[in-house]
Amino acid sequence: MRRGLPGSVRSRGSSTSTVASDPREKLQDCCRKLVAFMCTQVGVGGLIVGYAVVGAIAFMHIEGDKDVPETDKVNSTRYRIALRLWELTTDENVFNESAWSMRANEILKDFQGNVAEAVKKGYDTRNVNERWSFPAALMFSLSVFTMLGYGNMVPRTSWGKLVTVVYAVFGIPLYALYFMNMGNVLAQVFRWVYTKVYIYSVEDRHKRMEGDMSQGPRIVVPSTACLWVMGAYIATGSFMFSAWEDWTYLDSTYFCVTSLCKIGFGDFVPGANISESKSGNQTKLVINFVYILLGMGLMAMCYNLMRELVRVKMRDFKENIGICFEVIRLRAVACYRRRRSLDY
Numbered sequence: 001m002r003r004g005l006p007g008s009v010r011s012r013g014s015s016t017s018t019v020a021s022d023p024r025e026k027l028q029d030c031c032r033k034l035v036a037f038m039c040t041q042v043g044v045g046g047l048i049v050g051y052a053v054v055g056a057i058a059f060m061h062i063e064g065d066k067d068v069p070e071t072d073k074v075n076s077t078r079y080r081i082a083l084r085l086w087e088l089t090t091d092e093n094v095f096n097e098s099a100w101s102m103r104a105n106e107i108l109k110d111f112q113g114n115v116a117e118a119v120k121k122g123y124d125t126r127n128v129n130e131r132w133s134f135p136a137a138l139m140f141s142l143s144v145f146t147m148l149g150y151g152n153m154v155p156r157t158s159w160g161k162l163v164t165v166v167y168a169v170f171g172i173p174l175y176a177l178y179f180m181n182m183g184n185v186l187a188q189v190f191r192w193v194y195t196k197v198y199i200y201s202v203e204d205r206h207k208r209m210e211g212d213m214s215q216g217p218r219i220v221v222p223s224t225a226c227l228w229v230m231g232a233y234i235a236t237g238s239f240m241f242s243a244w245e246d247w248t249y250l251d252s253t254y255f256c257v258t259s260l261c262k263i264g265f266g267d268f269v270p271g272a273n274i275s276e277s278k279s280g281n282q283t284k285l286v287i288n289f290v291y292i293l294l295g296m297g298l299m300a301m302c303y304n305l306m307r308e309l310v311r312v313k314m315r316d317f318k319e320n321i322g323i324c325f326e327v328i329r330l331r332a333v334a335c336y337r338r339r340r341s342l343d344y
Helices: 004-020 023-038 041-063 069-091 097-120 134-145 158-199 202-210 223-245 249-260 283-343
Strands: none
Touching: 041 134, 041 158, 041 283, 069 097, 134 158, 134 283, 158 223, 158 283, 223 249, 223 283, 249 283
């Protein structure tokens, strides 16, 4: 039996080595590790960014090949109006200023009406390459899976609409996973920082001087700290968009609040007034993408911290109610015993 043991050990080792050397087992093990990593906070953050990049590239190739028909209409209208004005100048006596101005105003009103109709249909003086550049498509992808829906960019092709539907169906659950995971991570970090600051605060030093070190105080992040963080983040965005987009501070704050709260009216959209947007340098649009995505993570952090605060307050309220009922019961029992003693 003793001589047989090494052989059995070798046989087991050889079987495990053959399993480990199996390509299918290696592939399955790599897939399990990949899925486990994607479920972590870092993996979900990278996955949501990669999903946005893939969506931007897809929409660029789908919508970038089809020009906006309103652009050709406006160009042809501009050429036609210029030709009519030239014919008016050659036909009408230039010394008859009132007649020339009257007919010129009619021609310009016609041009104004055509341009206004084209603007209602989505014309904004940009060609298809400027409209569906990578940063602009990245912002469109963000507005789809975060349910912002600004409405300034819409797919016009049938394939674009179909891809948008599929992209939203898979992207919204992914964004929900990012919202929960990022909220937990940022809440843990902020809670740790707040705890460290609270421990070394003046109030805690006074408690340590009294010698009450048996049990540390229960530290809960107050709601005012969350409001200060979000207020500072919104103020930073207000200054940034005011400088880049030529908006007022009120309009910039309005845009930040409506975007981070996922309202997304669409009356203010980044990129419309950035001076570099028409020359191909749209780096600031990517910074806007990061700002909104990170800001939604901060919103999730504040939600988690405030939820924890409400739970603690409700637990304390429940304990206080129990203590009050216990005191009332003890007093009632004491009064009953006192009456019985007086009767006897």
